[in-house]
Amino acid sequence: MVTLKDPTLLRSDCLIDGKWIAAPGRDAPERTTPVTDPATGQIVGQVPDLGAAEAETAIASAARALPAWSARTAKDRGAIMRRWFDLVIANADDLAALMTAEQGKPLAEAKGEVLYAASFLEWFAEEAKRTYGETIPAPTADKRLLVIKQPVGVCAAITPWNFPAAMITRKAAPALAAGCTMIVKPAEQTPLTALALAVLAERAGVPAGVLQVITGDARAIGGVLTGSDVVRKLSFTGSTEVGRILMAQSAPTLKKLSLELGGNAPFIVFDDADLDAAIEGALASKYRNAGQTCVCANRLYIQSGIYDAFAARLAEAVRKMKLGLGTEPGVTVGPLIDDAAVRKVESHVADALAQGATLVTGGKQPPLGGNFYEPTILTGVTQKMKVAREETFGPVAPLFRFETEEEVIAMANDTEFGLAAYFYTENVRRVWRVAEALEYGMVGHNTGLISNEVAPFGGIKQSGLGREGSRHGIEEYLEIKYLCSAIG
Ligand SMILES: NC(=O)C1=CN([C@@H]2O[C@H](COP(=O)(O)OP(=O)(O)OC[C@H]3O[C@@H](n4cnc5c(N)ncnc54)[C@H](O)[C@@H]3O)[C@@H](O)[C@H]2O)C=CC1
Numbered sequence: 001m002v003t004l005k006d007p008t009l010l011r012s013d014c015l016i017d018g019k020w021i022a023a024p025g026r027d028a029p030e031r032t033t034p035v036t037d038p039a040t041g042q043i044v045g046q047v048p049d050l051g052a053a054e055a056e057t058a059i060a061s062a063a064r065a066l067p068a069w070s071a072r073t074a075k076d077r078g079a080i081m082r083r084w085f086d087l088v089i090a091n092a093d094d095l096a097a098l099m100t101a102e103q104g105k106p107l108a109e110a111k112g113e114v115l116y117a118a119s120f121l122e123w124f125a126e127e128a129k130r131t132y133g134e135t136i137p138a139p140t141a142d143k144r145l146l147v148i149k150q151p152v153g154v155c156a157a158i159t160p161w162n163f164p165a166a167m168i169t170r171k172a173a174p175a176l177a178a179g180c181t182m183i184v185k186p187a188e189q190t191p192l193t194a195l196a197l198a199v200l201a202e203r204a205g206v207p208a209g210v211l212q213v214i215t216g217d218a219r220a221i222g223g224v225l226t227g228s229d230v231v232r233k234l235s236f237t238g239s240t241e242v243g244r245i246l247m248a249q250s251a252p253t254l255k256k257l258s259l260e261l262g263g264n265a266p267f268i269v270f271d272d273a274d275l276d277a278a279i280e281g282a283l284a285s286k287y288r289n290a291g292q293t294c295v296c297a298n299r300l301y302i303q304s305g306i307y308d309a310f311a312a313r314l315a316e317a318v319r320k321m322k323l324g325l326g327t328e329p330g331v332t333v334g335p336l337i338d339d340a341a342v343r344k345v346e347s348h349v350a351d352a353l354a355q356g357a358t359l360v361t362g363g364k365q366p367p368l369g370g371n372f373y374e375p376t377i378l379t380g381v382t383q384k385m386k387v388a389r390e391e392t393f394g395p396v397a398p399l400f401r402f403e404t405e406e407e408v409i410a411m412a413n414d415t416e417f418g419l420a421a422y423f424y425t426e427n428v429r430r431v432w433r434v435a436e437a438l439e440y441g442m443v444g445h446n447t448g449l450i451s452n453e454v455a456p457f458g459g460i461k462q463s464g465l466g467r468e469g470s471r472h473g474i475e476e477y478l479e480i481k482y483l484c485s486a487i488g
């Protein structure tokens with residue numbers, strides 16, 4: 001079990017229509033789903049197994065709450081978002097403890113994510129007041145033209161397990177700031193963090209029906225949220241495969257969509273790179289969250305002149321990593337989310353070795369039990385291997401050798417994904433050539449960490465649609481209205 005300073009943040013019910021409800025069951029007093037710790041398999045909580053009926057209730061509640069919420073001033077909504085931010089900061093240790101219990105990431109990393117999640121609340125508390133319209137010089141003297149911004153309306157969010165707090169606030173913060181209402185369906189693996197955030201939102205003054213969190217049957221709940229004409233927008237973070245399904249389900253009602261999907265990030269190191277910086281960046285980008293982020297370096301392309309030195313330095317650093325329970329001091333790499341994730345990583349490593357790659361370090365599950373996988377480095381990797389074509393979503397660094405800039409750009413772009421890319425060089429002319437040639441929504445130069453609340457996060461190609469965070473993030477929750485007034 002998880003110990004909290006404020007035990008009321010550990011919820012076993014859902015916030016729907018301003019009420020905390022369990023799941024009324026036919027043969028049992030209520031239907032619940034266990035939440036398990038991926039490091040130990042222990043049950044850390046129970047949440048309601050809700051479905052279509054409760055999703056319909058939530059939609060009706062969100063629609064009822066919309067007029068009053070969108071009629072409040074931006075300043076008023078911003079003040080409530082700021083109070084939510086203050087409460088998340090004040091309860092950051094408890095939120096981090098819940099996150100580590102259900103997702104497994106080391107406590108320090110979980111705390112970092114809580115602060116990252118809070119930053120979206122702080123940012124959009126301010127952006128609420130900057131949804132400016134415009135006036136347009138009319139082509140005829142008898143007209144006055146202007147543009148105003150209005151909230152999209154009732155919104156839905158379906159969020160992943162890898163960032164249980166930040167992927168919720170990165171959607172709910174701009175939605176509520178813009179005057180929308182939102183129904184959140186968190187991942188079945190990590191609902192406790194979402195429910196705790198809802199407790200704090202309620203305490204901050206977010207009215208009934210404005211923010212709702214529903215757990216249970218993803219397909220049934222998702223089917224209602226995507227099929228309803230009342231829901232005007234869906235924001236999803238998760239696999240490209242599910243993103244396609246949700247997009248198709250949303251098509252009949254022509255919803256606005258924000259999709260943050262899979263990635264296959266190249267991490268390119270040229271001969272002239274600062275090797276210390278490149279190693280630091282590779283460790284941060286590759287092994288953050290045990291490699292379970294959509295912007296993790298998935299392919300490491302190292303120019304021939306420094307290939308052996310880079311491999312040796314990276315191996316030396318990786319061997320110092322400490323695998324273990326997220327609550328243990330000094331642990332830097334936690335477990336993967338579930339057994340399926342471990343099997344996917346194992347299949348990628350086995351495929352690479354079968355095709356001639358060399359295992360430098362790691363390459364197996366340690367004797368810890370749970371869903372742990374050793375931080376791994378492979379050399380002699382080629383574009384034909386699964387690690388080059390698929391998102392590994394685990395702590396595996398495949399090192400590819402390259403000779404020329406043209407060759408590596410072609411290899412880096414040889415994927416259907418286009419989320420994040422990274423490269424290291426000290427040549428200023430090359431910075432512009434490579435940054436502009438890489439087909440990705442986000443590019444890091446001489447850094448492996450690019451995510452923050454002020455920058456537009458999102459991808460191109462099959463990594464998704466739209467942007468989150470930054471001044472662009474709130475536009476995803478606004479409609480433009482053009483007003484033409486004849487005064488002649
Ligand atoms: N872009 C990103 O940040 C993420 C990418 N992924 C990728 O997806 C792969 C699979 O991870 P999963 O957790 O299984 O991601 P997923 O895409 O299956 O799940 C993400 C969310 O979608 C929901 N969902 C799944 N199927 C649904 C459906 N038919 N209707 C409505 N909701 C549905 C889940 O309940 C969860 O809330 C990972 O290995 C990784 O490659 C996973 C998580 C985050």
Ligand SMILES: O=C(O)[C@H](O)CS(=O)(=O)O
Pocket residue numbers: 162163166167237292293294295451457
């Ligand atoms: O979904 C993810 O993996 C996150 O968006 C990555 S980040 O925002 O924490 O970098």
